[in-house]
Amino acid sequence: MSKQILIIGGGVSGLTLLHYLKKRFPDEGDVHLRLIEKEPAVGGTIHSVRQGGNLFESGPNGFLDSKPSTLELIKDLGLNDELIQSGDAAKIRYICIKNELHALPSSLGGLLKFKPLSVLDKMRIPFEAFVPKGGHPEETVYEFGKRRLGENFAKYFLDPMVSGIFAGDAKNLNLQAAFPRMCELESNYGSLIKALFSLKKERKDQGADKDVSVKPGETLCSLRDGMGRLLDAMYQRYQKNIQLGEEAIDIQKVNDGVIVETDKVKYYADKVILCVPSYAAAKALKPLNEFLASELDDISYASLAVVGLVYNKSDFKNPPDGFGYLIPSSEKKEVLGVLFSSNIFESRASADQVLLQVMIGGVHNPQSVQKSREELIEIAKNEVKTVLATHGDTVDHFVKICPKAIPQYNKRYPVICQVIQREMTPYKNLHLLANYLGGISVNDCTFNAQKMAEQVQFENT
Ligand SMILES: Cc1cc2nc3c(=O)[nH]c(=O)nc-3n(C[C@H](O)[C@H](O)[C@H](O)COP(=O)(O)OP(=O)(O)OC[C@H]3O[C@@H](n4cnc5c(N)ncnc54)[C@H](O)[C@@H]3O)c2cc1C
Structure with missing residues (x-):
């Protein structure tokens, strides 16, 4: 009888895991793979939106070529032709102090x-x-x-x-x-x-x-249609194995496997890999191990709002050059930084326009994500007007509010990881994989997923 592997969560961690498990176990008769995702679409944090001639990213803008895992995945998926790299124009980065830009020394x-x-x-x-x-x-x-x-x-x-x-x-x-x-x-x-x-x-x-520079050999890469294309490509390829709009709500260990109850059905699986944020894993695992759940819940997340703004180039006295700028928290601003997205990758906006991505909130400003979309757009526009001296209004905008955007590897984090590892040891057929373990970057997620796919072994609990 074929073995059943159930992956919970269709972000980059879960989908990359599905991809490499499919490569390792191509025959459905030997190993049957299924991925469930609670949202109506895969992607999790990663989502690219085409609006008119502009491409907005609600999550990552790209990944660095300093590690091979995401590049390997792209090659594997036959997307090499769509790979793009940030140009020389995006090499300069700035720090903004008292509304003045200072080039980051390299x-x-x-x-x-x-x-x-x-x-x-x-x-x-x-x-x-x-x-x-x-x-x-x-x-x-x-x-x-x-x-x-x-x-x-x-x-x-x-x-x-x-x-x-x-x-x-x-x-x-x-x-x-x-x-x-x-x-x-x-x-x-x-x-x-x-x-x-x-x-x-x-x-x-x-x-x-x-x-x-200080970081030798690091160039930001993406795909022509944005980072979302990577996830869409995996979805297209493995659609048959993916169930959308289904949320895992309870996980129970049985003698030789795991039972997962979703809001729709119950699955039995020989192996379950939870590729969801730590707070979501905590919720699903609470009935199985309350202590483990409380430790998972202890990993805090930063909230964030991403505002994309499109201006006509003619609205700037000097259109911004470089990659963008970051703002030290001592400046006490709600804005964390501004990326000059259309400088980073060509074709993010038309040639006579400038696309900026303004990051608002973070752990220093948890109240920011409570604000309305209109208020967030206003904060973003004011920042751009003050620092980059725009004199016209935007021609397009985009807002994404992420109440739990990025896990924080805070002071207690190493202890939490040790406890999670210890508490998970008895559950040989249950694994955790996501950006709250082993790195938050897309490269970390793809690397960890590939490693897990290689390590999966069938054994009794
Ligand atoms: C604004 C922003 C910008 C970023 N920029 C960069 C960048 O430029 N470069 C970079 O390398 N990294 C960046 N990152 C980090 C990187 O994008 C993330 O760490 C990574 O995408 C996380 O992927 P994941 O699959 O681990 O988790 P997620 O993307 O959170 O995916 C988890 C999935 O699980 C699903 N799920 C949750 N609960 C359940 C359940 N009970 N049942 C079924 N499904 C469930 C969710 O709906 C989601 O689809 C950025 C992150 C953010 C938020």
């Missing part, structure tokens, strides 16, 4: 010229190499920055970076969990400045171009 020289840093801050930079490595395991991103390069480094660089990636609070985000690469650089090179020089040299030795 070299030591740039760091020394960065105006918001004081002379004392700059004098400290060469001594970073002598700061002993290794903070405590619960060290936050902010504490790390302050320890290595001083308070203003944490405030002007790490705080906005955390806003841009996690919509989170650098003073609460666990460094090791949220940015393992930074810990690795400190541990391998003993210093961030030394790491920068060594990585530059390594790239030069490998024949890379001379213009090496």
Whole structure:
């Protein structure tokens, strides 16, 4: 008799898992695969919307080519022809302080010229190499920055970076969990400045171009029709195995498998993989293990509103150049940053228009997502008018409100992960996979899904 695998959740984690399991078990007679998704469409956080000539992203704008997993998935799905990369025009990134844009330094020289840093801050930079490595395991991103390069480094660089990636609070985000690469650089090179020089040299030795930034070799990629195309392609291919509009509400372990009750039917499966946010996993698992559910529920999420604004180019004295800007939380703004989307990827807007994506809310402003769409558009427009000096009104807009957008790898997060792992150990046929475990980026999700597909084994509970 064929084995049954049930995947719950049709975001990028669940769909990528389905894809790689389908490759591993092509014969339905051996292993039958089913994915259920509570919404009427797959995608979860990822959704691209074409409106007129503009393409709005309600979730990720893209993924970095520094890790191979998403590129591999795209190739596997035959989408290589649709792959696009951000151009050179999008290389410059800014930090916005007191409504003024400052180019983010990409070299030591740039760091020394960065105006918001004081002379004392700059004098400290060469001594970073002598700061002993290794903070405590619960060290936050902010504490790390302050320890290595001083308070203003944490405030002007790490705080906005955390806003841009996690919509989170650098003073609460666990460094090791949220940015393992930074810990690795400190541990391998003993210093961030030394790491920068060594990585530059390594790239030069490998024949890379001379213009090496702090993050070598990272280019943002997407698909011509947006990130949603990736999920649509998987849906089209595996439609037969996907059940939309069905919510898992209760999960029970039986002797040799798992019973999942949805709002429509009951499934028996030999293996169940829950690819849903932690709060949704908590709800479904509560009857099975209340303690596990309460730990899952302890992972907090940042709320976020994404507002897309389209202007005519002629409405700017100087149309914005570069990738976009981030705003340190010390500026006390509801806006976390603005992406210059039409600079990042061509064909996001017509040639005579500018598409901007304004991120509002995050953990510092949980009240923002309570606001109406009109209020959010107004906040976004005011920000753009103040900083980018627009003098006309928008020609189109888009709003997406995400009350629980991004999981926060906060101070207690490593402990929560240990407890989750321990509590899950007895359930050999039940697994958890989503962005609250092992990284929030699309690359992390596709990598973890591929790894899980390779590891699935059938055994009795
Ligand atoms: C605004 C925003 C911008 C981002 N930008 C980037 C970026 O530029 N680059 C990047 O790499 N990452 C980015 N991310 C992060 C990345 O997009 C997410 O971490 C990733 O898409 C999460 O995928 P997932 O499948 O793990 O979870 P989700 O996308 O949350 O998918 C979970 C799915 O499970 C379904 N579900 C929930 N409960 C049930 C249930 N009981 N039964 C059935 N189905 C259920 C949901 O409806 C959903 O479809 C961004 C995130 C946000 C919010």
